[in-house]
Amino acid sequence: MNKLKIFKNGVTTENPILVQQVGMCATLAITTSLMNGIGMGVAVIAVLTGSNIVISALRKFIPDEVRIPAFIIVIAAFTTIIDLLMHAYTFELYKALGVFIPLIVVNCIILARAEAFASKNSVMDSIIDGLGMGVGYLVAMILLSSAREILGNGTILGLRILPEAYEPMMMAIQPPGAFILLGLLIGIVNYLSRRKKA
Amino acid sequence: MKNSFVRLAGVLLLIGAVSAGVLAWLNDTTKDLIAQNEAMASMDPAVLEAVMPGSVLFKEEDADFVETMKAENKQFVNLLTAVDASGNVLGKVVRTLSTIKGFNGDIEIYVGFSPDGKITGTSVLSHSETEGLGSRVTTPGFRAQFVGKDASGEISESDFDAISGATYSSKSFLSAINNAIAVYAEYVK
Numbered sequence: 364m365n366k367l368k369i370f371k372n373g374v375t376t377e378n379p380i381l382v383q384q385v386g387m388c389a390t391l392a393i394t395t396s397l398m399n400g401i402g403m404g405v406a407v408i409a410v411l412t413g414s415n416i417v418i419s420a421l422r423k424f425i426p427d428e429v430r431i432p433a434f435i436i437v438i439a440a441f442t443t444i445i446d447l448l449m450h451a452y453t454f455e456l457y458k459a460l461g462v463f464i465p466l467i468v469v470n471c472i473i474l475a476r477a478e479a480f481a482s483k484n485s486v487m488d489s490i491i492d493g494l495g496m497g498v499g500y501l502v503a504m505i506l507l508s509s510a511r512e513i514l515g516n517g518t519i520l521g522l523r524i525l526p527e528a529y530e531p532m533m534m535a536i537q538p539p540g541a542f543i544l545l546g547l548l549i550g551i552v553n554y555l556s557r558r559k560k561a
Numbered sequence: 562m563k564n565s566f567v568r569l570a571g572v573l574l575l576i577g578a579v580s581a582g583v584l585a586w587l588n589d590t591t592k593d594l595i596a597q598n599e600a601m602a603s604m605d606p607a608v609l610e611a612v613m614p615g616s617v618l619f620k621e622e623d624a625d626f627v628e629t630m631k632a633e634n635k636q637f638v639n640l641l642t643a644v645d646a647s648g649n650v651l652g653k654v655v656r657t658l659s660t661i662k663g664f665n666g667d668i669e670i671y672v673g674f675s676p677d678g679k680i681t682g683t684s685v686l687s688h689s690e691t692e693g694l695g696s697r698v699t700t701p702g703f704r705a706q707f708v709g710k711d712a713s714g715e716i717s718e719s720d721f722d723a724i725s726g727a728t729y730s731s732k733s734f735l736s737a738i739n740n741a742i743a744v745y746a747e748y749v750k
Contacts, residue, residue, distance in 0.1 A: 412704040423574075429569045433576050440580035444587055451591035 366491050375496025380503035380545075381543040381552045386470040387514040390504065395422075397520050400508025402456040403463065404501030406445050410467050411476060412493035413441040419489035425482075434477040435468070442468045444526040465476040472496060503548075510544050511535050594671050611684045611701070612654055613643040613673040619654050620631065620644055630748055633701045636660050636667070640748065643673060652676055653749050655741035656686070663733030665689040668733070672741035678750065683738065688730075695730030703731075707738055713741045714744065 369429050379385055393399045418425075419438045446464045447459040457464065467473065476496055482491040512518060515536030517525035534540040581668040601618045605683045609616045619641035621627075636658040652675045658667040666715055673681035685699040697703055706721055716739060723731035 383747045425576075426565075426572055428565075429573050432573060436573070436580055442726050443584050446586075447587050447595070450598065451594040455600070482583060495741055504601070518666065 367489070369491045370495035370498075373492060373497070374499040374502065375556075377496075377504060380500060380507075381549055383472070383475075384549070385475060386472045387501075388497050389466060389470065389480055390507065391538065391545065393463050394504060394508035394511055394541060395515070395536045396459075396512045397505065397509045398456065399459050400504035402449075402453070402460055403503070404497070404504040406449065406460075407467060407470065407472070407500050408462060408494065408497030410438065411443045411473055411497045412490060413444075414438045414473060414477060415481040415489040415493035416486060417441075417482060418477045419486045422482045428524055430478075430482060431474075434474060434482075435541075438473050438477065439468050459522040472500065478482065506548055507541075507545055510548070511540060512546075513558055562580055566582045578700050582684050592672065599613075607709050608684045609643075611704070612671045613651050614681065615645050616643040616651050616673075617646045618644050619671075619727075624641065626748075630744065633742060634740070638669065640744070650676075652681060653745065655744050657737055657740045659733040659737035660740050661733050661736035662729075663688065663690050664729045665691070668730070668737055670737045670741070672707075672738055672745075672747065674712055674741075674745050680707050680710045680742075682708055685734075686728075690727070690730040690733075695724075695727045696729050697724050697727060698734040703734075712742045713715075715742060 373379070375382075377383055380387075380390055389403060408441075409496070414434070414437050418434055442465060443469070449460075449464060463509070478493060480492045484492070492498050501543050509519060512520075513524065514532045515534070517523060517529045535544065577648055597618065600620075602619060609619070614618075616618070620643075622640050622642060630640065631734050638658060639656040641654040641656065643654050645651055652673055654671055656669070656671050658669050666689045667701075668690070669686040671684045671686060673683070675681050683704045685704075688696065688699065690696050690698065703722075703724060707716070710716060716735060718732065718735065721731075721735060723735075
């Protein structure tokens with residue numbers, strides 16, 4: 364498969380959040396500020412790309428019968444690596460993301476790419492697939508978390524952009540706001556992609 | 562059949578063992594930094610600012626050294642190093658109990674010392690003085706008079722303003738400061 368097409372597939376055609384809609388709990392929970400969204404997105408890119416590399420490199424060595432536990436061990440190892448590194452070097456972000464860092468292990472997008480792509484394709488293609496899917500995830504997180512931070516707090520990355528007179532829409536940073544804004548975001552993406560086809 | 566069972570288990574074991582090895586190594590490399598982050602988060606910023614302006618963490622000293630000091634000075638609790646956000650050493654902090662009892666027991670305080678031997682600030686960790694009277698030793702107004710005092714010698718009772726009506730508490734607080742000065746003069750200077 365064409366390398367550019369693999370990358371584009373992850374970012375747009377099969378965007379993990381906006382099209383496949385997998386791994387929703389972390390998406391809905393931590394997108395209260397743009398910084399959290401970026402932090403989570405980068406953590407997922409690192410785990411996804413790392414596990415894709417190792418799993419595709421070992422794809423001939425891992426017997427079919429035990430592939431799922433083997434994938435999970437690899438994914439868990441990468442998640443723990445990211446967890447330790449963030450705990451040591453980006454402590455504030457680590458506190459903000461809390462339990463959702465270790466929960467990357469059970470984020471379906473990681474296991475889905477291991478099973479559907481990395482276990483069947485070359486290392487190079489798997490790296491591109493991991494980056495593409497990861498960037499797609501990051502872009503969706505940035506869109507959702509900036510919308511929530513602007514509406515719910517009047518700031519972006521902690522900087523005030525709406526005048527003081529703006530009454531923050533509290534619901535935007537609460538769980539119901541996450542569902543509503545994500546729904547609107549998916550609606551806009553569907554509208555745009557259909558118009559492009561027509 | 563038996564062969565494939567051994568092979569499956571073997572592959573899983575191998576993957577698990579390599580992962581465990583990598584994680585053990587990484588855990589070992591990051592554990593000091595993580596412990597330091599946690600220690601920083603557990604410190605109250607108001608206390609840090611009161612004892613040593615600009616500090617973000619009081620780092621532990623060598624445990625054996627502190628044990629020796631404890632054996633020689635009964636009221637002494639701990640000696641710490643105050644550092645700022647980029648890790649520069651700002652001075653030493655002595656944690657000590659008072660040597661003269663207050664109205665209801667010992668007062669425990671932090672005393673900060675700058676590298677040139679001046680008191681940078683104090684903070685009360687625990688006390689059991691009368692609420693509203695003796696407890697006024699914890700107020701910034703009372704504690705401010707010790708800031709900038711030279712730690713070359715003991716501060717005498719005539720050199721400080723006791724809280725009127727709370728002489729015992731004031732003297733007890735002063736004794737804790739003087740014990741910190743004694744520790745600083747003997748072990749740090």
